[in-house]
Amino acid sequence: MSLKKKILSGLLAVSLIGTTILTGCSTKDANSGNTAKASENDNYPKKAMEFIAPGGAGGGWDLTIRTVSKVLQDTKLSPVPTPVTNRPGGGGSVNLAYMQEKKGSDNIISVYSSPLLLTNLNGTTELSYKDTTPLARLIADYAVFVVRSDSKYKTINDVIDALKKDPKSVKIGGASSVGSMDHIQFLMIAKAAGITNLKDIDYISFQEGVNSQLLGGHIDVLSTGLSEVTGLIESGDMRALAQTADHRVGTGVLAEIPTCKEQGIDGTFVNWRGLFGPPEMPEYAVKFWAETIDKMVQTPEWKKACERNGWDNAYQKADEFTVFLEEVNKGYEEILSEIGMLKK
Template sequence: MTATFTARGLTAIVLPLAALTGLAGAAPADDWTPTRSIEFIAPANPGGGWDTLVRTVSRVIQEEGLAERSFGAINVPGGGGAVAWAQIARDTGNPHKLFATSPPIILVPLAGTSRYDHTDFTPVARLITDYSIILVKADSPYEDLNELFEAIAENPSLSIGGGSAPGSMDHISMAGVAAAAGLDAASVNYIPFSGGGEAMTNLMGGHVAAVITGAGEASGQLGEGSGLRPLGVSSPERLGGVLADIPTYQEQGIDYTFDIWRGVMGTPDMPEEAVAYYEALFAEMLETDGWEAARDQLGWINAYQNSEEFGDFLDEQKEQFSTILGDLGLLGG
């Protein structure tokens, strides 16, 4: 498999930035409301993309007074999400348990490292699109992406850290941009950590040459005196806020973009009336000033889908990712 073919195959996963489809049509759900606090699970350690989404959503819902019951952020790390999914899968029908989700719910099972996939859970809503960002230490010799990839070409043992499992989101994103830069995607020395926070700690400790993570989760750690140098973002255009000065991959001559969708899922066989309640709640949340401020600060883009649309989207993602992991030789048995 040539690098050109791999880059083309990986670029196929770029997701449309669906605007607020169906947002205005969300109807209030009067048939069911929570009777206790909602457990809102981030299937990873603090500091990663799932954790950022869970805590941001929980905070905005509380500050905007959108729900009578609180959303309690809970971290359940391990297995690139697999540990949390196994726990949630045993809680069939529980309407008071939700979890943050993104491409690993497709990728990790396809790689053969989780017995549970998206079809075992209830899609609730897709919320936003995020992007990948590649970071090095401020004193790194690499000033831009091309210098980093030139160094990797000369020394393939150079390690790139990420906050998701092998064959999962950060790995696929890194393999894609490497292939587009002319490298053998399968030879990238990707080092998985249990969340973006741990990956960043290892970068600052000098254990990896660079880190690839979500731009939103990294945004709070950037700025003067951060000790970090961002080399590029996977968005088609520059982002806003603290990310505004970071060049895209394409600006650096690497024709590749990568979107990281993020949403919410529930337990298996969650009651329909509970799904309707959460659909309406999240649709309302996306229209608040509090959400707009948080979204812009994190460089997110609203990409709402209701439960049915999100479920169809996840099925399509599985087909696309199956091809990509097969090209990389990472498809599980």
């Protein structure tokens, strides 16, 4: 072999060896990256979660997410802390906007209920349940209509009769915005009771301190959730006129509250509550929390909390919950359209 050929052959061999080494390193590096990524997912969660109540302290969302957090800690189902943050405003739309900023995050879970759909349909926000990651439906809570203990209204029919004579004669209040849950749940019962001029009924929205507005005499009737005024009913500061389930719920004083149906009004309202992650929550996080929540709802601690708060078990896994949200959204759309509040 000539000297020239020997040199070319040697250069080719060196080149092939270098390529092999580089390729091997690249493959090794890539595999290391995949292993690290898989390991990271396997160890999830490693840092504290942010559990969010989209309303103020003491409300239904606050009670629900704090109960979830406590049960997860008490049962040691969560390997990390689950502190609760309150992000009130806009019937939950302020927090919904915040969740968009955390798109793809794996450490945020928020509780929501009917206003997640209603605030979109009534034009409060362009965002909807489709801008979240549904994780699970947990419970069914019910509306209750309460008055001060010294109120002249003794039954829900006393209120209905007064409204039929003069729709401006009774001031209804709630914590949700106009066209959202506390408003809609009262209008649904009023409609079922035969009131036709629903638009003329005065509804006043209070973002905070709604209980004190009733106790202070600024409104006549408070439309709210059963769990949100249990203590005030038990203390005798408030008197419950009716609740919106189709059956008696809870224990103690809650079980003594008559349904609207018992009083001749053929109407119900169910306030479901569920858990949601931010949009595009990573699949490993969705899987972990779906499995953890599934275990949680079977614990004695969770069942006792539901009984104590008058909550019905309405657990649905993510897939079922998503279908449920689509169906309920259509129903709310029809109601808002009927009373002229649909903005979509």
